[in-house]
Amino acid sequence: MMRALGGVLSVLSLTIYIFIGFVQLSAIASAFQLWWGIGTFFSYLLGAFLGYTPLVGSIVGMIGAMEVWHWEWWQAGGLFFGGLLLTIVLIVVKIAREKRGR
Secondary structure, rough: HHHHHHHHHHHHHHHHHHHHHHHHHHHHHHHHHHOOOOOHHHHHHHHHHHHHOOOHHHHHHHHHHHHHHHHHOOHHHHHHHHHHHHHHHHHHHHHHHHHHHH
16 A cells, blocks of 8 residues: 555656646746747757756746746745755754654
8 A cells, every 4th residue: 555655656746846847947948038039949948958057047947937927036936946945844844853752
């Protein structure tokens, strides 16, 4: 039972990861289309390279989501930094539980 649940959660996690990555790539590509007027194919190609540049890709994508999609800063920040914030919260919870258990 646990093995099947683990498999389902793995597939679900991978699906969410790919979906969020595509939305992030779309935000970066939208920024390039707005700023430089380049076509969709080249903006996605450039976005794919820039998207894997730490911090720079996130900042460009966040600006793209705010300027092109008219998102609020906290919505765009959640898209690009939400995973990092969730990881930090989970680490803090784990440390607190370990200290309480001692």
